[in-house]
Amino acid sequence: MRFIRFGLPALFLALTACDEPPAPEAPPxxxxxxxxxxxxxQPGRTFTARMESRSDVNITAQVTGKLVAVHFREGDVVEAGAPLFDIDPAPYKAALSQAKAERDRARANLSEANSNLTRASKLIDKGYISDSEYDTLQSRKQEAQAAAKSAEAALESAQVDLSYTHIAASQAGRVARSVASVGDVVSPSFGTLTTLVGQGNMQAVFQIPERLLTEAATSPDQPELSEIEVGLVMPDGSTYPQTGNIVYVSNRVAINTGTVEVRAAMPNPNDLLRPGMFVQAQVRLKESIQxxxxxxxxxxxxxxxxxxxxxxxxxxxxxxxxxxxxxxxxxxxxxxxxxxxxxxxxxxxxxxxxxxxxxxxxxxxxxxxxxxxxxxxxxxxxxxxxxx
Incomplete structure (x- = not known):
């Protein structure tokens, strides 16, 4: 009886479970x-590059003297010919005056030598002077001519030295700070007084591995330099709005690094690129491919x-x-x-x-x-x- 009492419910549950539908399959x-x-x-590669200026000029003194004027402020943009420095011109003006006097004296001596030789030419035909005396007068004329030329050259040198006391900008660009101050004695050995960087002629200089150069040289699809452009990524991650062209590939591989120097000329209308700036140079084809x-x-x-x-x-x-x-x-x-x-x-x-x-x-x-x-x-x- 106990078996029947407990077996019937189990049998009923089993039969009921057989009647339930199968669980639905999960959707995909x-x-x-x-x-x-x-x-x-645009296929390309990116290289770390450094900006250089082809018009980066060192301003130095060509003569010795006391600096009496600085005509610019640090960081100014100046035009070509703008005054930069003045060196005390007084001693060079005196030297110029002396050179003019020496030239005048040399001219007077030459004139006298010419006159003496002219008279001697008339007298030697009549036998009033000897050949030796005539030769002496000819030599004096030649010496006077040489002295006159030397005096002219000394005068030109004095004029050049005086012009060097006024230092002007050789090109338009941005001037750096002045190393010398008014009152300093400057000279050619003093070194750079300041630097002047033109806004144009900027170049991105980077190195490419010699392996890439070999691959490019042996590739049947090697593009011409005219088909390649160079873009820049600025230090802040922004894209430089102008593109440039490769203008130089070194004819040798650097022994220490195994790389080849490449230079790309970059326009710089807004003076955004500065020498020494590090950028990313993106060398790529000008025309897109699929x-x-x-x-x-x-x-x-x-x-x-x-x-x-x-x-x-x-x-x-x-x-x-x-x-x-x-x-x-x-x-x-x-x-x-x-x-x-x-x-x-x-x-x-x-x-x-x-x-x-x-x-x-x-x-x-x-x-x-x-x-x-x-x-x-x-x-x-x-x-x-x-x-x-």
């Missing part, structure tokens, strides 16, 4: 995909290399191993392993495995407030892009 996992497509880009790209967040890496999860025509997840190239903004160039038009999973990567059946929805970046703030969206993208 939803993933968000992007379609691999060719996009225009390349197959994917967002960086879609790429996964494991021991076998770089790969992506894609969705085939049967909505099944497959793995594709890739060979990637350079990074273009938020995208990566795909060199091999990915046919154009392939649907690649961008969001939901952690939820699937190869062979999983999924529901693929085209990924659209969140643009509205209710779709998530930028910080939330970035965090989610980073999470979804993690390697499983």
């Amino acid at each position: 996992t939803e993933v968000f995909v992007v379609t691999a497509s060719e996009q225009p880009y 390349g197959l790209m994917l967002p960086q967040a879609a790429l996964q890496v494991d021991q076998q290399g770089t790969y992506v999860f894609a969705v085939n025509e049967q909505d099944t997840v497959i793995r594709l191993n890739l060979q990637t190239g350079e990074r273009i903004g938020e995208n990566v160039l795909v060199d091999d392993g990915l046919p154009a038009g392939t649907r690649v999973i961008l969001r939901g990567i952690q939820k699937v495995r190869p062979g999983s059946v999924v529901t693929a929805t085209a990924f659209k970046p969140a643009t509205q407030a209710h779709e998530g703030s930028p910080d939330t969206q970035a965090a989610q993208d980073a999470k979804e892009g993690a390697t499983p």
Whole structure:
């Protein structure tokens, strides 16, 4: 009786359970995909560069004297010919006056020597003077001519020295601070009084590895220098609005570094580029070409290399191993392993495995407030892009 009492309820529950319908299958996992497509880009490389000016002038004294005037303020932009320094001209004016007097005396001696030789030419024919006396007068004339030329040269030198007491800007540009002060005695050995940098003739100087030079020289698709442009990224991360051209490639490799110096001429209309500034030089083709790209967040890496999860025509997840190239903004160039038009999973990567059946929805970046703030969206993208 006890068996019947406890067995009947169990049998009833078992029969009831047999009548229940089976549990429904879980729906396919939803993933968000992007379609691999060719996009225009400019192939290039980035190098750390230093700005130099081809019109960086050191202003020095050409004569010795006391500095009596400084005509500029530190950092001024000056025009060509603008006065910069004045050295006391008094001793050079005196030297000029003396040189003029010496020239006048030399001219007078030359005139006298000419007159004496002219008279001697008449007397020697009549036998009033000897040949020896005539030769002496000829020598004196030649000596007077040489002395006159020497006096003229001394006068020119004195005039040049006097002109050196006034130092003017050799070009338009921005002047640095004055090393010397009024009252200092300056001379050619004093060194640089100040520097003057022209706004034009700026060059970005950078080094490229000798390996890249060899690859470029042997590549059948090597572009001409006229097809290449150079852009700059400024120290604050902003993009310089002007582009330049390569104007010089060194004819030798630096022994210590194994690199080759390259120079790119950069326009500088707003005086934004300064000598010594460090920038990033982006060497790239002027004309864009097409390349197959994917967002960086879609790429996964494991021991076998770089790969992506894609969705085939049967909505099944497959793995594709890739060979990637350079990074273009938020995208990566795909060199091999990915046919154009392939649907690649961008969001939901952690939820699937190869062979999983999924529901693929085209990924659209969140643009509205209710779709998530930028910080939330970035965090989610980073999470979804993690390697499983």
